[in-house]
Amino acid sequence: MFTFAADNMTTEDKIKKTALTLFLEKGFERTSIREIARRAKINIALLNYYFRSKENLFNSIFSSLLGKYTPELNSILSSPLPLEEKIKLYVEEYIDILLKNPRLTYFVLSVLHRNPDKITKMKIFQSLYNTGNFSTQFYDEVRKGNIKDVDPTQFFINMLSLITFPFTIKQVIMEKNKMSEDTFKQFMHERKQVITEMLILTIKK
Template sequence: MDTKHGSATRLKLMETARELFIAKGVDRVGVREIATKAGVNLSLMNYYFRSKENLLEEIFEQSIKDNGQVLRGILNEDLPLEEKIYKYVNTYIDILTEDPLLVPFVLSIIHRNAEQAPRLKAVHTLYNTETFSNQLKHEAEVGKIRKIDPEQFFISMISLILFPFAIKWLIGYRMTFTPGQMAKFLEDRREHVYDMLINSLRP
């Protein structure tokens, strides 16, 4: 089989499956529907992925691996704490703005496979890093910030970033936002989240 054509077919199947999973829910979409919508023979679908679970895992890995590595890279950079937090918040929001369906999709996969999620390689890119934890501890020891649990701070940071994207449609409904107003609201989160995080660290 032509490698270039095969790669294009795999990508088409993954993109189609992702769209269907987000629109209908993972458990309401079968491999036949994915193959039909993608215009691919079902036997090819089975050849590439063998099962829907394998397909799900590959989409999950693709969805978060590269972005997760970028975000972990920021946490490990040799930057002043405030600059690092600012860069992390803005980069994360850039990622979510570019792909607003990423949060609900990833959450649905993790919840569906809660016990198996830790074995997915890409999951580990979503964790805090030792470098960032040690930086928070050191800053507290020298009196630059108040003493804080690094894991609690990290969870608070990603929660402030992610949650509005997870409930984007609810916010839009509650506030009767137009698409433009919703985009502006999420854009304003950059400074709002950064200010909250920095204020929470002040001695």
């Protein structure tokens, strides 16, 4: 994966790629369109030629980014797999995504907090927190007596919290435990099993 935009890309893609890198790194407000233009080696005015505004550019990038990862996660939750298998796959896939994109969680949170009312109603955003048929399946298993009577909402939030939160305090974890980048990655890989076992333990009778 390239950090900077290559010269043979279209201008529009150069802008999007460079802007994404900067938005992830420094957030929306601390990233100026002048810095985007400089790093992408294009004129400032082109930013408003292709995208109408900075806000528009951001929304475009945000949608692309979510659209890239949510379908895979949603398809796991909506699949006809047994519950335990589903949980295992979801945890592994989600952590793999975040290992490739450690800043993603905080990025989404920053978007959410900048404009909560608008964002929570965005389709592309809702799909990120869409449980698919997960809750229904969960209730069914409870009714059948296969698993403990646990609130699916609490369970899903547990799962999300355990997977995503560590990435938002990555620097703290690394600093406190004197971890290198590689050690952190290994820690998160180990975490897949920790989380899966923990979650299944809470529902197993």
